[in-house]
Amino acid sequence: MTxxxxxFLHLAASAAALPAVSRIAWAEDYPTHPVxxxxxxxxxxxxxxxxxxxxxxxxxxxxxxxxIENRSGAxxxxxxxxxxxxxxxxxxxxxxxxxxAANGALxxxxxxxxxxxxxxxxxxxxxxxxxxxxxxxxxxSIPELIAYAKANPGKLSxxxxxxxxxxxxxxxxxxxxxxxxxxxxxxxxxxxxxxxLIAGQVQVGFATMTASIGHxxxxxxxxxxxxxLQRSDxxxxxxxxxxxxxxxxxxxxxxxxAPKGTPDAIVxxxxxxxxxxxxxxxxKARLADMxxxxxxxxxxxxxxxxxxETDKWGKVIREAGIKAE
Numbered sequence: 001m002t003x004x005x006x007x008f009l010h011l012a013a014s015a016a017a018l019p020a021v022s023r024i025a026w027a028e029d030y031p032t033h034p035v036x037x038x039x040x041x042x043x044x045x046x047x048x049x050x051x052x053x054x055x056x057x058x059x060x061x062x063x064x065x066x067x068i069e070n071r072s073g074a075x076x077x078x079x080x081x082x083x084x085x086x087x088x089x090x091x092x093x094x095x096x097x098x099x100x101a102a103n104g105a106l107x108x109x110x111x112x113x114x115x116x117x118x119x120x121x122x123x124x125x126x127x128x129x130x131x132x133x134x135x136x137x138x139x140x141s142i143p144e145l146i147a148y149a150k151a152n153p154g155k156l157s158x159x160x161x162x163x164x165x166x167x168x169x170x171x172x173x174x175x176x177x178x179x180x181x182x183x184x185x186x187x188x189x190x191x192x193x194x195x196x197l198i199a200g201q202v203q204v205g206f207a208t209m210t211a212s213i214g215h216x217x218x219x220x221x222x223x224x225x226x227x228x229l230q231r232s233d234x235x236x237x238x239x240x241x242x243x244x245x246x247x248x249x250x251x252x253x254x255x256x257x258a259p260k261g262t263p264d265a266i267v268x269x270x271x272x273x274x275x276x277x278x279x280x281x282x283x284k285a286r287l288a289d290m291x292x293x294x295x296x297x298x299x300x301x302x303x304x305x306x307x308x309e310t311d312k313w314g315k316v317i318r319e320a321g322i323k324a325e
Contacts, residue, residue, distance in 0.1 A: 030090055030266050034065040037093045037256075040079025042072045045189075046210045046290075050124055050254050051095035053286060057277035058270075066093075075099050075164055075324065077107060084112040088261035090270070093121065096255045098166045101309035105317040106164045106324040115310060119262045120303035122274040123255040123295030125287050128226040129170045130212045131241060132205045134197055135222050142225050142244040145204070149180035157183040158204040159193035161211075163325055167193070169313055170206040170227055170250035172320050177245050186325075197221065208252045209234060209291030226291075227251055234291035253295060253309070255302050271299050 037055050041047045048070065055066035071079040076099040086092035100114045131142065137156070139145045149156050160168035163186050175182055185202050187193035190211035197205045198220045205212070206227070213234060215221040225241040226232045227250040241248040256274060258267060275296045277283050287294065295302070316322075 028269075030269060031062055031064040033091070034067055035091050035093060036067050036069050037095055038079045038082050039068055039070045039095050040072060040076030040097060040099070041070070042189075043070055046127065046208060046252065047076075047095050047097045047254060049210075049290075053283060054095075054124060054256070054274060054277060057280065057283060058273055061273055061276070075103055075106065075162070077103055077110060080114060080118075081110075081112055083257065083259055084114075084117045086259050088119075088259040088263075090258060090262055090266035092259065093270075094118070094257045096120075096257045096306070098252045098254070098309070099164065101306065102164045102169060102313045102317060104310060105314040106322065115303075115307060117260050118257040119260050119267055120299045120306060121256040121258055121267050122271045122299065123253065123297055123302040123305060124274065124278065125290075125292035126228065126251050126253040126295055127290060127292050128209045128228040128232050128251050129166060129206050130209055130216070130226055130235070130238075131170075131174070131224045132197070132207070132212055132216065132221045133224060134200045134203055135219070136200055137203045137222075139224070140222065142239070142241055145224055146178050146180055146244075149178075149182060153181060154183065156180075156204055157185050157202045158206060159185050159187055159197050159202040160206065161190045161193055162186050162188060163322065164317070166208065166250065166252040167206045168322075169316055171204075172322065173248065173250050173316055174206065174241070174245075176316070176320070177248055194221075206250075213291055228293070230293075232291050232293075233288060253305065255295060255305075257302075267299055 037051050039048045039051045051068050055068050058066040071082050076097050083092055083094040139148050158171045182204055190207055196202050216223050223238045225239050227241050229242055229249050231240055278294050278296050
């Protein structure tokens with residue numbers, strides 16, 4: 001009887017271990033068919049560029065195509081909803097834009113909660129925003145901009161890529177922390193915003209480094225500061241806003257997420273491959289040219305970033321009474 005009981009317990013333990021073993025084996029075989037990376041913005045956007053860069057790496061190193069699928073609309077919410085509602089099997093991923101940190105506060109009637117309904121996979125890059133002015137504006141530093149704005153109330157406006165975008169929220173945070181009142185002018189993307197800033201229709205911008213750096217290098221825009229806590233290697237002589245406004249930080253960050261419930265083994269495998277891609281010299285050079293700072297780390301690290309940014313920008317949006325149009 002004892003031998004039979006022991007034999008039964010051994011079989012039971014073996015059977016209980018089978019699902020874990022099969023999940024691990026499944027992850028080792030993953031992917032067995034093409035994977036979609038959903039981008040919630042149009043082709044050519046920073047989110048799209050990064051998705052194609054990482055998708056190419058993953059395709060080359062995991063032996064299956066990682067296909068970029070653009071689902072633009074509602075500030076990136078259509079793309080996020082597509083992923084949230086997909087099967088959690090690792091075959092539908094989201095290129096996570098900074099908009100996810102703001103959208104919960106901007107769109108109170110969303111059908112999903114991003115933090116609750118997704119699984120963070122990996123961070124990719126943090127891109128500074130640049131406080132920049134049309135060269136006709138008579139300021140060359142952040143203190144001069146603050147002084148000029150206070151001496152000329154209502155005279156300066158700032159362009160953004162749209163309500164709730166990183167450039168809008170960076171400008172709103174700047175207003176709050178400096179006591180100035182730069183008037184917000186929203187556009188439908190970085191391109192039109194940059195065009196009007198260069199033309200002098202608006203005077204100040206808080207655009208991403210990706211959208212700004214070509215215009216800065218050509219002299220069409222004058223950079224005053226970057227918005228990250230550290231200076232950018234892409235513009236090493238340009239100070240940070242925090243050097244003049246202690247504690248100021250605003251940036252655009254990107255990563256990869258999957259639907260909640262995606263097997264941990266698949267998440268971990270994707271995380272390892274993405275981190276390996278970020279160590280590749282070609283990808284590092286491409287991201288550095290965009291002014292990017294690498295966001296390597298664990299899925300939990302990326303999850304903490306999403307949570308902290310969601311809390312930070314939610315407060316800014318609620319205090320300023322910002323509403324999505």
